[in-house]
Amino acid sequence: MARVTFTTNLRRHVDCPIAEAEGRTVREVLDIVFASNDRLRTYVLDDQAALRKHMTILVDGQRLRDLEKLSDTVTPTTQIYILQALSGG
Amino acid sequence: MGNRILVSTRKGLFTLVRGKKEWTVAQGDFVGDNVTLTFHDKRDDTSYAALNHGHFGVKLHRKDGDQPWEEITAPAYPPKPDDLVDLDGWGKPVKWTTQMIWAVEAGGHGELWCGTMPGGLFRSRDRGASWELIRSLWDMPERNKWLGGGADIPGIHSICVDPRSSKTVRVAVSCGGVWTTHDGGETWACTADGMRYDHTPADVADDPLTQDPHMMVQCQGAPDRFWVQHHCGIYISHDASKSWQEIRNVPPSSFGFGVVVHPREPDTAWFVPGIKDEKRIPVDGKLVVTRSRDGGKSFDVLSTGLPQSHAYDLVLRHALCIDETGDRLAFGSTTGGVWVSENQGDVWHNVSHSLPPVYAVRFS
Numbered sequence: 001m002a003r004v005t006f007t008t009n010l011r012r013h014v015d016c017p018i019a020e021a022e023g024r025t026v027r028e029v030l031d032i033v034f035a036s037n038d039r040l041r042t043y044v045l046d047d048q049a050a051l052r053k054h055m056t057i058l059v060d061g062q063r064l065r066d067l068e069k070l071s072d073t074v075t076p077t078t079q080i081y082i083l084q085a086l087s088g089g
Numbered sequence: 090m091g092n093r094i095l096v097s098t099r100k101g102l103f104t105l106v107r108g109k110k111e112w113t114v115a116q117g118d119f120v121g122d123n124v125t126l127t128f129h130d131k132r133d134d135t136s137y138a139a140l141n142h143g144h145f146g147v148k149l150h151r152k153d154g155d156q157p158w159e160e161i162t163a164p165a166y167p168p169k170p171d172d173l174v175d176l177d178g179w180g181k182p183v184k185w186t187t188q189m190i191w192a193v194e195a196g197g198h199g200e201l202w203c204g205t206m207p208g209g210l211f212r213s214r215d216r217g218a219s220w221e222l223i224r225s226l227w228d229m230p231e232r233n234k235w236l237g238g239g240a241d242i243p244g245i246h247s248i249c250v251d252p253r254s255s256k257t258v259r260v261a262v263s264c265g266g267v268w269t270t271h272d273g274g275e276t277w278a279c280t281a282d283g284m285r286y287d288h289t290p291a292d293v294a295d296d297p298l299t300q301d302p303h304m305m306v307q308c309q310g311a312p313d314r315f316w317v318q319h320h321c322g323i324y325i326s327h328d329a330s331k332s333w334q335e336i337r338n339v340p341p342s343s344f345g346f347g348v349v350v351h352p353r354e355p356d357t358a359w360f361v362p363g364i365k366d367e368k369r370i371p372v373d374g375k376l377v378v379t380r381s382r383d384g385g386k387s388f389d390v391l392s393t394g395l396p397q398s399h400a401y402d403l404v405l406r407h408a409l410c411i412d413e414t415g416d417r418l419a420f421g422s423t424t425g426g427v428w429v430s431e432n433q434g435d436v437w438h439n440v441s442h443s444l445p446p447v448y449a450v451r452f453s
């Protein structure tokens with residue numbers, strides 16, 4: 001299962017422990033993670049379910065390419081890190 | 090009489106309380122976070138604080154009486170149809186996501202109204218637990234003429250619910266004029282006739298659909314009277330926003346953002362001027378409040394208690410407020426100063442010079 005780690009700065013606002021989920025894309029993995037934590041979803045994704053402007057996601061060390069559909073491929077051993085971008089803030 | 094003031098700032102929400110001798114900063118909430126607006130609903134003693142986390146988006150928190158703050162649902166836009174081309178007046182795509190909560194006001198029957206950037210108006214009938222986008226306003230083709238002003242994208246910052254009928258609501262948009270509904274949001278009409286831009290080609294200067302009213306207020310005791318601090322001056326309406334007249338020759342300047350009107354005396358209104366659009370600082374480094382008591386025919390320039398040398402305070406549109414008595418006023422500035430007057434602005438008392446940049450002040 002893919003492993004999802006959130007920036008520690010999120011913990012001040014919303015519960016976000018490390019999570020594991022199966023899926024073929026980042027979207028599928030995050031849909032499972034957010035299914036039980038909808039408030040966390042709103043901190044990472046905007047109203048159109050795109051990645052928020054000043055957030056970033058690393059997929060096995062590579063920056064997420066599809067910022068709107070989150071269609072980047074993941075494997076069962078993928079490490080996903082959800083971080084604040086250096087822009088904005 | 091307002092004995093408490095909620096001060097929303099770039100780095101937290103601060104509560105000012107009136108002691109026996111003076112006002113003091115009594116409490117800080119969300120310290121370190123960007124609090125853009127706070128609204129206190131006196132109907133049920135509930136406060137609503139809008140936060141804008143740079144990374145994590147816009148959030149809304151509610152506080153019931155003395156209970157702790159809790160996060161509630163923020164207004165959110167519905168899915169944007171894939172085939173919809175939705176451009177603003179600049180020709181830029183409109184992003185269907187809440188980027189700022191810019192107004193929260195009480196409606197009828199326990200309702201709340203919420204104005205946002207990029208221009209959506211929302212209504213809640215369950216104290217903010219859920220919100221509906223007012224599609225009748227959002228889906229108007231005229232919205233595509235709305236422009237971003239200083240904030241790049243359009244937004245609704247002023248909501249006036251008519252004291253005679255809560256089905257009549259007026260909203261002001263930067264930059265999209267004034268819009269009025271008489272049927273609780275089913276239909277809307279633009280009511281910005283008379284407003285105009287300076288230094289703009291004549292064929293677009295008076296287009297009501299693109300006017301930039303910085304702030305609009307309605308006199309509760311004489312609800313046909315409205316005042317607007319516009320991007321290009323001060324406007325007054327005597328006919329419930331059907332038409333607007335510019336008020337000229339206001340000393341020391343008619344540029345600014347905030348305006349408040351006395352709750353029962355429609356001819357009495359206050360402003361905090363800056364030099365002009367391109368120089369958003371007080372004239373001659375002297376912070377003053379202007380007050381008219383005669384419907385704009387003349388103005389008092391009030392300075393007692395305010396810094397009169399090297400003051401560069403700008404007062405944003407929600408950062409000037411008045412209480413229900415009409416005697417107490419307060420304002421906060423972008424350089425973190427907060428002042429309170431107990432006598433309609435004749436004398437001002439400084440409460441703090443060192444708060445974070447102030448976005449909004451409100452008696453509660």
